[in-house]
Structure formats: structure tokens, C-alpha cells
Amino acid sequence: MTGKYFLENCQREFKQTNKNISLEKNQKGLILKLGNQKVNNYCRIYKEKTSLKFEYEMKGQLLRKYHSLLISNCLEELENLMCEGFLLHFGKLLPLEESFTDWLVGKL
Numbered sequence: 001m002t003g004k005y006f007l008e009n010c011q012r013e014f015k016q017t018n019k020n021i022s023l024e025k026n027q028k029g030l031i032l033k034l035g036n037q038k039v040n041n042y043c044r045i046y047k048e049k050t051s052l053k054f055e056y057e058m059k060g061q062l063l064r065k066y067h068s069l070l071i072s073n074c075l076e077e078l079e080n081l082m083c084e085g086f087l088l089h090f091g092k093l094l095p096l097e098e099s100f101t102d103w104l105v106g107k108l
Contacts, residue, residue: 007030007052056085056086
């Protein structure tokens with residue numbers, strides 16, 4: 001399976017439940033945008049050459065639970081919670097039977 005096929009498949013599956021999705025091509029390659037950039041969490045998956053990059057943007061209310069950890073310098077706990085949020089969010093969105101999500105299944 002190619003990265004392009006994976007992104008197209010994710011777009012088809014996600015469109016069935018949510019209309020806030022787009023698959024675009026820019027000068028660097030394909031980008032799948034999941035959700036709306038105006039909300040508290042927004043995802044992008046990029047195809048660059050032979051790999052995919054998964055990006056999860058958090059802001060607003062979502063960040064409040066992390067704020068005290070940052071101020072208290074509890075960086076390891078902060079990193080663990082943020083990674084957990086990343087994994088759980090993508091775990092709910094993406095088709096887990098795909099070869100490009102085997103890392104996600106392993107972590108979940």
C-alpha cells in the first residue's frame with residue numbers, strides 16, 4: 001500500500017462521519033487535513049517522498065490540563081500526557097487495519 005492510497009482511504013472513511021476533511025496537494029506533496037483549524041484539536045497527515053508525517057495541533061481548552069504541568073516543570077509527565085492524547089485522538093480517527101497505522105495499534 002502506498003502513502004497516497006492510505007490518505008485517500010482515510011479521506012473516504014472520514015467523510016462518512018465528518019465533512020471537515022480535505023486532501024490537497026502542495027509543492028511538498030499530499031496533505032490530509034482532518035477537522036477544522038478553528039477548533040481545539042486539528043490533525044494533518046503529510047505525504048513526503050516515501051514517508052507519512054502525523055501532526056496533531058492542540059489549543060484552547062485542551063491545553064489547560066497541560067498548563068500546570070508545564071509551569072511546575074513536570075516535563076516527563078507533560079510529554080507522556082501529550083503523547084497519550086496524540087495516540088488516542090489518531091486511534092479514534094484512523095482506520096487501524098492499514099499498514100501505515102501498525103505503529104499506532106502497537107502503542108494503543
